[in-house]
Amino acid sequence: MRRIPLLAALILFSVAPSFAKDRHSGNDRASFGSDITVAEGETAGDIACAFCSVHLHGDVTGDVAVAFGSVTVDPGHSIAGDAAILEGDLNLGEGSTVNGDLAILAGSDRLGEGSAVHGSRAVIPQPLGTLVLFSPLLFLAGLIWLIVYIVRRSSYRFPVYPQGQGIQAPPPPPH
CATH class of the missing domain: 2.160.20 (Pectate Lyase C-like)
Known part of the structure; x- marks a missing residue:
């Protein structure tokens, strides 16, 4: 019973292009x-x-x-x-x-x-048109860069330095 509507739709869609006017x-x-x-x-x-x-x-x-x-x-x-x-x-x-x-x-x-x-x-015109044309690609490149940055940042362990940024403080002057 389901095949009859399917067959009718198939015939309709296969014959429809012949009725299209060029x-x-x-x-x-x-x-x-x-x-x-x-x-x-x-x-x-x-x-x-x-x-x-x-x-x-x-x-x-x-x-x-x-x-x-x-x-x-x-x-x-x-x-x-x-x-x-x-x-x-x-x-x-x-x-x-x-x-x-x-x-x-x-x-x-x-x-x-x-x-x-x-x-x-x-x-x-030319400069603005080229920017409009390639703006989706620039957005996609920025999104890929952001994802790579976040993944690398979360997987890399930064060293802990005792004096802050790895610079040793000079010894205090003698009194």
Whole structure:
């Protein structure tokens, strides 16, 4: 009796992805370490890139996400979705647009004449952005140091000196 609801749930979850609608043309691109270039007259869907740069000579109908790289948009072209850049820059040519939101951590945005970001824009520049990026690692390193310090302090027996810190007092002067 328990198998029927389990079987129904299994069928529902296996068939559900076929009903999902893709909002893009399926021309998505992803790369790790090598640059992505959208040619003139070409249209791309979502773009994801790590340790590389994105050069847009055409349009993007989805979002752009770049980690440790930059995004360059030629004049007159657009990004229809959001743009998120970590440790990199956004260079918009003249008349280029980002129709969604823009988020840049540890980087900058260089907007050309007549270019625009239609959504909200959050840019945290280089020194502060790097600190924000690595602050969880700094906190974790401090926590590990504190634990090691407490364990070493509790397991080490300090010697007891008769005169305090191991320095013998000079003998008293004769009278």
